[in-house]
Amino acid sequence: MIVKRRIFPLRIKVNDAVQRRLPVNHPKLPEVIQDSLKARAGHKGEEALDYYTSLLHQDEFHIFQGLRLNSGQAYFQMDSLLLSPSFALIIEAKNMAGTLTFNSSFNQMERTFNDKTDTYEDPILQAKRHRLLLQKWLKLHHFPQLPIEYIVFSSNPSTSLRNPFNDQEIYQRVCPPGKIIFKIEEFISKYKKEILSLREQKNLSKLLLKSDVLPGSHLHQFKIAPSDYLxxxxxxxxxxxxxxxxxxxxxxxxxxxxxxxxxxxxxxxxxxxxxxxxxxxxxxxxxxxxxxxxxxxxxxxxxxxxxxxxxxxxxxxxx
Ligand SMILES: [Zn+2]
Structure with a gap:
C-alpha cells in the first residue's frame, strides 16, 4: 500500500523557472543547468525505484516515497521507506551512468563516466545515517524499536558496479534493478517476528505521514538578484x-x-x-x-x- 506518493521535485520546478527567466548569457546559467541535470537524473532513479516497489505484494508494506522527517536534530529524506509489522527498510536510489567503484575503506564512491572521475560519499553511509536518524525519530515518538534495514538501489541497468576490496557489505547492500525484489524477499524471510501490532503499524504510518516536511526552495544557493529575471x-x-x-x-x-x-x-x-x-x-x-x-x-x-x-x-x- 502506498501511503505517501512521490511528488514532482520543487528543485526541478525552480531550476526550470530560472532557466526560462534568465537571459541566455547570464553567468549563473551553467551552474543552474548542471544542478538541473543532476536533479532530473536523481528523480528518474527514484521513479525507477517506485516501479520496482510497486511490484511487491500490495498488503505487505506501507510504502512512503520521498518521506522527509525531523529527527529532533536534523532533517533527513529517505528515497523510499517500506514499513511492515516486523521491520522497516530504507532504500536510497542512485541513478548514475558509467562505472561506480566502491571504496569502503574511505567510505567513498568513485564514478567514472566519459573519461572523467568524480568522488562522492558512499551511499551506504548515507543510508546508515538515515537509519540512525529514523531510530531516533521512533524513540522520540515512543514507538518500539523495529529492526531497520537499508539498501542502495542503483537504478540504471547499464551502470557497471565495482567492489575492488570484495567488501561483503557492498555485495549485500548495493542492488542493481533486477536484484531489488529478491533482496526485499530475503528481508521478509529474515524478519518473521511481528514487533508492531496492526494498530501500531497504522498509528505509526499516520504519524509518519503527518510528520512529512516538504523541502524549501534551494534558489538562494544560486545568489541571483531578482532584478536579473526577464x-x-x-x-x-x-x-x-x-x-x-x-x-x-x-x-x-x-x-x-x-x-x-x-x-x-x-x-x-x-x-x-x-x-x-x-x-x-x-x-x-x-x-x-x-x-x-x-x-x-x-x-x-x-x-x-x-x-x-x-x-x-x-x-x-x-x-
Ligand atoms: Zn511568438
Whole structure:
C-alpha cells in the first residue's frame, strides 16, 4: 500500500523557472543547468525505484516515497521507506551512468563516466545515517524499536558496479534493478517476528505521514538578484517575453501565436522565483499589463488563496 506518493521535485520546478527567466548569457546559467541535470537524473532513479516497489505484494508494506522527517536534530529524506509489522527498510536510489567503484575503506564512491572521475560519499553511509536518524525519530515518538534495514538501489541497468576490496557489505547492500525484489524477499524471510501490532503499524504510518516536511526552495544557493529575471509573458512558440493581451487572448507580436492562458506560466514563475505572495500591482509589473481590472480578472481565474479586500488584496500560491 502506498501511503505517501512521490511528488514532482520543487528543485526541478525552480531550476526550470530560472532557466526560462534568465537571459541566455547570464553567468549563473551553467551552474543552474548542471544542478538541473543532476536533479532530473536523481528523480528518474527514484521513479525507477517506485516501479520496482510497486511490484511487491500490495498488503505487505506501507510504502512512503520521498518521506522527509525531523529527527529532533536534523532533517533527513529517505528515497523510499517500506514499513511492515516486523521491520522497516530504507532504500536510497542512485541513478548514475558509467562505472561506480566502491571504496569502503574511505567510505567513498568513485564514478567514472566519459573519461572523467568524480568522488562522492558512499551511499551506504548515507543510508546508515538515515537509519540512525529514523531510530531516533521512533524513540522520540515512543514507538518500539523495529529492526531497520537499508539498501542502495542503483537504478540504471547499464551502470557497471565495482567492489575492488570484495567488501561483503557492498555485495549485500548495493542492488542493481533486477536484484531489488529478491533482496526485499530475503528481508521478509529474515524478519518473521511481528514487533508492531496492526494498530501500531497504522498509528505509526499516520504519524509518519503527518510528520512529512516538504523541502524549501534551494534558489538562494544560486545568489541571483531578482532584478536579473526577464519579466513579461512568454510566447509558447517563439519563447520571447513579448505577449500582449487584447481581445481576451495573449498575442505574440513576433510570430502571431495566440494563447488563452499564457499568464499561468508567468505567475507560476513569479511564485517560484520572486515570492509566494503577489499583489495586483506586482502582477501587473511582472506580466507587463496596465489594467488593474484585467489583473484582478486574471488573478481571480486562477486557483489562488486571496487575503485582504479590494486594493490591498494579496494572492498566495496554491499549496
Ligand atoms: Zn511568438
Amino acid at each position: 519579466t513579461g509573458v512568454q510566447c509558447p512558440s517563439c519563447f520571447q517575453y513579448a505577449m500582449e493581451r487584447y481581445g481576451g487572448t495573449w498575442n505574440c507580436p513576433h510570430c502571431g501565436t495566440t494563447s488563452k492562458d499564457a499568464h499561468k506560466q508567468a505567475i507560476e514563475d513569479y511564485f517560484l522565483l520572486i515570492s509566494d505572495t503577489i499583489t495586483n500591482k506586482q502582477f501587473r509589473i511582472f506580466l507587463h499589463i496596465h489594467s488593474p481590472k484585467l489583473a484582478t480578472k486574471l488573478l481571480a481565474s486562477m486557483d489562488l488563496e486571496c487575503h485582504g479586500a479590494a486594493r490591498r488584496s494579496c494572492y498566495y500560491t496554491p499549496q
